[in-house]
Amino acid sequence: MQRLESEKTIEAHLERTLGQRYNYRFEAHWQPVIGYTVQSDIMIGEKAPENAVKQKARISLPITYTVTKEEIYVPFNQSSIYAAVNSPEPERELHEMFNNSIEIASVGCAEIITEIVFPYDYLESLNSTEISVNSEQLACIAGPDDPNYSSPVVQSALGCMNYTVNDIYGMNITLNPEEQNISLDIVDTVQTLIMDRNVEIISGHIKNSLGDDINQTVELICNAPDNRTRYQLADEQLGEIYRTANPAGADIVLMLW
Structure with missing residues (x-):
């Protein structure tokens, strides 16, 4: 629903400002994690010819990454790196430190994605016997009609949760909320899952995409002549982890001809 409204707004603006003078193609691409399958795309206008004029930009989004760069760096400091390098298994210790940083980054990004695909606040509001809401707030695919549920809003919410858990994430879990309301326990359980x-x-995903770089960094840290150099090597790799989990914007392309 939000994407459709965004497309309508952008198309109206483009038509108003460019439609009388140019043919146009607008594309916007956003990935909350670089290379991760969950993403959002907006494409407006017909396919552009090869000679179309292209303008590219990266724009920020009103989404706050829930983990700071400093938090991702927590497993690493001068003392922890020194201790790892001088331990009986330095490579294992350093890999474990990087895995801890990846876990911290993953939790921060997972909170954003979970909020996008699962409207917790809205579903939580259905935890009453008096349901009076705008069903358009539920930007999910509704499930099939079920005569056992008297409220169409509850039917839609149940369909949303089942679709998200089973179709998107393949968990094979059947959700059976009460007839007139959706139990808060169910909402909490689904959100946690x-x-x-x-x-x-x-x-x-981050471990797979950065695995070779991390292996190389671990080797360089182990062979570095001093702790300052070791920290600089770790700092460079931690920055890459942060940027992978927090692209901090969307790429847009406008083509005119």
Whole structure:
């Protein structure tokens, strides 16, 4: 729903400002984690010819990353690096430190994604026998009609939760809320399941995408001549982890011809 409204607003603006003079194609691409499958795309206008004029930009989004760069750096400091390098298994210790940083980053990004795919506050508001809400707030795919549920809002919410848990995340879990309301326990349970799954997926993705770089960094740290150099090497890799989990914007392209 939000994407459709955004498309309508952007298209109206483009038509008003460019439509009378140019043909145009507008594209916006956002990935909350670089290379991760969850993403959002907006494309307006017909496919542009090869000779179209292109303008590219990166814009910030009104989304706050819930983990700071400093928090990702917590496992690493001069003392912890020195201790790891001088331990009986320096490579294992350093890999564990990087895994801890990845876990911290993954939790921060998973909170953003979970909030996007699972409208907790809205579903929590259905935890009463008097339901008076705008069903358009539920930006999920509604489930099939079920005569056992007298409220169409509850039916829609149940369909949303089942779709998110089973179709998107493949958890194979059947949710059976009460007839007139959705139990807060169910909402909490589903949110926790999705959050945990997102952390697992994102953490695995970051480890796979940066694994070779991390291995190389660990080797360089172990062979570095002093602790200052070791920290600089770790700092560079931690920055890459942070940027992967927090792209901090969307890429937009405007083509005119």
